[in-house]
Amino acid sequence: MKIIDGNVTSPKGFKASGDHVGLKKVKKDMALITSEVPCVASGCFTTNVVKAAPVLWDMKCCKNKISAIAANSGNANACTGEQGMKDAEEMAGTLAALVGVNAENVLVCSTGVIGVNLPMDTINNGIRQCFPLLGDSFENGQLAAEAIMTTDTVSKTAAAQIEINGKKVTLGGMAKGSGMINPNMATMLCFITTDALISKEMLDKALKECVDDSFNMISVDGDMSTNDTTLVIANGLAENDIIDKADGSFEKFKEALFYICKKLAVNCASDGEGATKLIEANVKGAKNKEDARKIVQSVVSSNLFKAAIFGKDANWGRALCAMGYSGAQFDPYGVTLHFRSENGNILLMDNGVPIVFDEELASHILQAHDIYVDIEMHEGDAGATAWGCDLTYEYVKINGDYRS
């Protein structure tokens, strides 16, 4: 696999655009992606029982051949009643008419404030404004990535190439994250394009497995949004032999897809609302995979631990405490715990015994941006990794007055 500097326009046959259409005051707020030929599509969606209208639309239409995606920021079209469903369909229909397909062949995503109906004139005019701007340049992909941002501070893109049967296959992605991010995704929108030729069944399988260990392992604030969506569309223009079984080609494809999902997910955690630090929690020796996942998710989700990391306070007891209420079963007397960063590595608990540690070294380690919590136990052979960020004044500020 070759990592390349790219985005959703990197694979063959995809165009994108992003512009300001008036949903937000100044910033870009509408992104379009189109494929010159119909795509196989797959999606992973929020498990929140309150699902935003565009999520319900995409869940229904993902089985169809997809030719385009429209995504807006500034309004989530969530908790908007029956009108919200009509609006999502109308949004798809507007882009479909321009592309020359049916509404059912277009996916839509929305992110932003909850509980306010979409201003449909702005949406429809916005799509018409962005359509002529579509292009396949790197720059076009970057503009689309900017247009889906809400409180994100940087746009997030990734791309990779692999070779399958001598054919170059490219994958490109973009994501937005920031607040309301928790295991099982969040106000996380992620769009991945690929020119791979792959069956719907294998695309579904690859996406699910990749999302489980990437987007489903990040937490910003423990809130799971009504809008979380990861979409991948594959147009087959790479002309590789079709990937339709779990063979070597599938593994290659999945490796590249996982690279993109993981990079975008970690970028979302690192750019969590108000975050000043990325926290990565690793566990080894857990009883089983499920317990391993619970343990690291609980650590990166603990408000108390997140606030301690913001304060550069080596309060490792809060990490152990969070492991304890994760729902996983383990013997606390078998736990060994290290904090680690580019500045060093420090042992804090050794097989259940707290270590009197060098506070100066601990403080030096916690000055770094990326903080690693390494947990070892003796319950079994399972491991997992989760990512989160610190809890800061800025998080409270952003979310105390989001709508104004």
Added chain:
Amino acid sequence: MKIIDGNVTSPKGFKASGDHVGLKKVKKDMALITSEVPCVASGCFTTNVVKAAPVLWDMKCCKNKISAIAANSGNANACTGEQGMKDAEEMAGTLAALVGVNAENVLVCSTGVIGVNLPMDTINNGIRQCFPLLGDSFENGQLAAEAIMTTDTVSKTAAAQIEINGKKVTLGGMAKGSGMINPNMATMLCFITTDALISKEMLDKALKECVDDSFNMISVDGDMSTNDTTLVIANGLAENDIIDKADGSFEKFKEALFYICKKLAVNCASDGEGATKLIEANVKGAKNKEDARKIVQSVVSSNLFKAAIFGKDANWGRALCAMGYSGAQFDPYGVTLHFRSENGNILLMDNGVPIVFDEELASHILQAHDIYVDIEMHEGDAGATAWGCDLTYEYVKINGDYRS
């Protein structure tokens, strides 16, 4: 039931004291409670698999007759390995020697920093310092309530009287809360004394039922501590006919116990770390009790919603969103949602349809200290209430630098 101005010294035969013994820099940090005759005891404890040493000690000793309780703040004796267990036993033993009973007849609680062994000289000398200060006055009970505080801003006490078979029965309690508070209790310590004559079995039953609808329904930050403990000790000096079955006397007793548990729990939520507001979430018409509890717990635990309430922002979509990821099943199109306070009442969603509301009125309602979120659905007949607080800059500040 008569509500009285009292605390743990209100019931007959109980003494208390609280003083500064050197675990904290300046504030009181050691509380003692003794009964002149041995008590029946009952406890509810954290479900965290990482249980602090004093929790393990109390779980073991709660079946014994109890004569005294020692509680310190400043150090939680949690994540302290085998040494922590020895220290908890030694702490009980020191008080037991003064009282003239065995260590197994004394309960101990600790709260404060995690992962640091108790300074046993300070603990032992502190107990010896506090023992001669024991007294049965109102003031003595207040000093004990102050001595268990950590980041609490006010001490928390409650007391009530009932009559059983013509005998006056009194219950008194004190609690500390503040951070790390979540369903299934938290760094919540609560001590309740009563002169009721009651069997161990019925005391256990009453406490469990009361805690389920009080302490287990409050959340400050979603973190569940290693030390949560609610203890009730009953010395029988009221000389009522023994309560040993679920009859009218039991119901009377439970009503008073619930009043005390609920008042102390709500006080803990209201005084959550950095809190400026109390949030009460009510649901009616949920499918079953379990779903009802999940729904309101999820609302009062949502960082996003809590930050919005801090910002006096009527972002009700975040409440609906939190209901959606609570794990409860319901039809979002059947939900009706109001915000309420002493300043008024406002409808925000009516059977799934978002209402265009008067922002000025909403803002006026959210100026109040106590904010009520009233949820109606049409899934069944179950209801529940949960309490929490807003998420503020101050929470982050307190927890970003707790140990220094």
